[in-house]
Amino acid sequence: MARSESSADDPDEDTFAALTLKERIAVATAQDPSKAIVVILLGLFALTFLVALSLVFPVVAGLFLLGTLLLVAVAVGGYVVLTRLGG
16 A cells, blocks of 8 residues: 655655765666766767867867857756756
């Protein structure tokens, strides 16, 4: 039978919610290392693609890099705003 209310003395109730982002990444990597390897390989492929593109078309690679930096800046700014509004 399912419990309708959570008990305060259950130590496993909020253990995952209390983890930081780095700790959650470590837990996910330990549970399924093949996904972590795929993500790392895709990141390395993207990096080599950017290097090869910059050797052949440096202006296009610069625009891609500028767009990536702008996207990262927007994501970090959104994260900062959301964390300040939430806490």
